[in-house]
Amino acid sequence: MNCPKCHSSKFVKNGHTHYGKQRFRCQHCGRQFVNNPSRQPISQDKRDLIDKLLKERLALAAIARVAEVSERWLQDYVNQKYYLTPKEAKITEKKRGRLILEIDEMWSFVGSKRNKVWIWLAIDSLTHKLSVFKKRDRDRAAARKLWDSLPPVYRQCATCYTDFWEAYQGILPTKRHQAVGKETGQTNHIERFNNTLRQRVGRLVRKSLSFSKKFQNHLGAIWDFIHYYKASLQH
Structure with missing residues (x-):
């Protein structure tokens, strides 16, 4: 067993998860993990699909069903995405003329x-x-x-x-x-x-x-x- 982040073999036990599984902490990078996790990390391809679906007229529950992710994870992902979305657009300067x-x-x-x-x-x-x-x-x-x-x-x-x-x-x-x-x-x-x-x-x-x-998510979705x-x- 190795750390899934840095692949180090130096780790120690670090309590248990909510489901009772043994949790470990890597002594090299500090990453916490379990052996043979039942839930795998969300791949970048699936995140890209979710980003596309967010630009269609779909509810988050519908996106969670299509992408096969939990609604709780999706809501956290959306909150972070919309928080980081720039809330302004660069306006190209134009010359005088017919505007x-x-x-x-x-x-x-x-x-x-x-x-x-x-x-x-x-x-x-x-x-x-x-x-x-x-x-x-x-x-x-x-x-x-x-x-x-x-x-x-x-x-x-x-x-x-x-x-x-x-x-x-x-x-x-x-x-x-x-x-x-x-x-x-x-x-x-x-x-x-x-x-x-x-x-x-x-x-x-x-x-x-x-x-x-939330107003922040409303604004973020539109700006996105x-x-x-x-x-x-x-x-």
Whole structure:
């Protein structure tokens, strides 16, 4: 018997597991292990499969069944993954010229529908690349933070198309802001991306049992898909 991590043969007994099996501790690297474990470590291939399934509209219980892992292990894995997911996106600086932004906000919730959370989005309609992604309340202060987070070239040059939500009034430049309806087609790209989010992220489905109980996981799941979406556009 050797240590499964460093393969050292120097180890000592170190108590028992919850199931009564003898546990050992490696004197070289400190790894704790048992002889002939009934549960094998989750392979990297299975972790890669889980990462792909997390970007589909599936509940964690469904992913656990498909990947054949325990729900407890999967929840711990997801918690750590979403905690480490970057909560911002790098915005490529653009030269002055014809710039068009489509801005919208999308409703979601955490824990219960009484705890509303709004997702604020701005997308460059010419390149179809997501420019800004923010998560705030649905008020004028949130619209101001979204606008201030844009690169200066967008704030100075871009024509902005939004819906008729009053929070945009007084925040976006009057001469370059146009409030339009969906029938005009001027907000098609942002509306389509909103639909993509709801189709691919189960936590955003309006009537869903896959909703988040923790704000950190709710935010992490959305950002995880955002990074995947931006990478797919580059390819």
